[in-house]
Amino acid sequence: MNDTQPEYVGFWLRVVASIIDSILAGLILGPLVTWIYGDRYSTLEWIYRGDMMGFVFNGILPAVAVILFWIYRQATPGKMAIGAKIVDEKTLGKPSTGQLIGRYLGYYVSILPLFLGLIWVGIDPRKQGFHDKLAGTLVIRARKEVKASGQAA
Numbered sequence: 001m002n003d004t005q006p007e008y009v010g011f012w013l014r015v016v017a018s019i020i021d022s023i024l025a026g027l028i029l030g031p032l033v034t035w036i037y038g039d040r041y042s043t044l045e046w047i048y049r050g051d052m053m054g055f056v057f058n059g060i061l062p063a064v065a066v067i068l069f070w071i072y073r074q075a076t077p078g079k080m081a082i083g084a085k086i087v088d089e090k091t092l093g094k095p096s097t098g099q100l101i102g103r104y105l106g107y108y109v110s111i112l113p114l115f116l117g118l119i120w121v122g123i124d125p126r127k128q129g130f131h132d133k134l135a136g137t138l139v140i141r142a143r144k145e146v147k148a149s150g151q152a153a
Contacts, residue, residue, distance in 0.1 A: 006092060006140040009084040011122035014139060017078030024077055025062060033057050063104060070100045075142070085142040089132075092140070099135045106131030 036053065069076045074085040074094060086103070088095045095103070110117025110130040117130030126138060 006087070006138065008127035009079075009082070009139045009141060010127050011119070013082050013084065014079075014121060014127075017076065017082050017084065020078035020081050021066075021076045025065075029057060029061070067097075067100055067104055070095075070103070071097055079139070080142075083142050084139050086137050086139055089126075089128075089136050089138045092138070095135070095137050099137055103131050103135035103137050106134040109134060 033054075036057075066076055070086055073080065074087065079085065086095060086100070087093060088099065106117075106129075110120075121127050121129045121132075128138060132138060
């Protein structure tokens with residue numbers, strides 16, 4: 001593979017990254033929501049009552065955390081662990097904040113038709129899910145910066 005051609009990150013590596021992110025989110029949010037809700041949280045009682053705090057902990061907080069990681073690191077901890085980053089598909093540079101918010105919202109489009117938009121990562125030549133196509137992003141292998149001395153940073 002030449003230096004100008006990015007190495008796309010495929011389906012199974014992205015699944016591994018998602019598992020890592022889910023475990024980390026559970027380790028961080030689990031004790032907090034258990035402290036607030038106690039046993040009610042594990043019974044999903046907060047969903048049936050339309051509890052706003054449940055919506056914040058399960059919807060808003062994870063979305064904000066993921067988008068902030070994407071903005072500042074171009075990856076979530078899971079993607080960083082597998083050596084991947086999110087880039088603009090045209091420039092291979094950092095995506096705009098609008099693209100990243102659109103990418104997150106695009107996950108809902110990706111899961112609606114029986115998760116086809118996520119499965120599409122395994123079929124697409126550039127390994128783009130529907131959320132990537134909608135946002136104009138790619139997930140590629142992060143390359144190490146090379147210092148002037150030729151040493152990897």
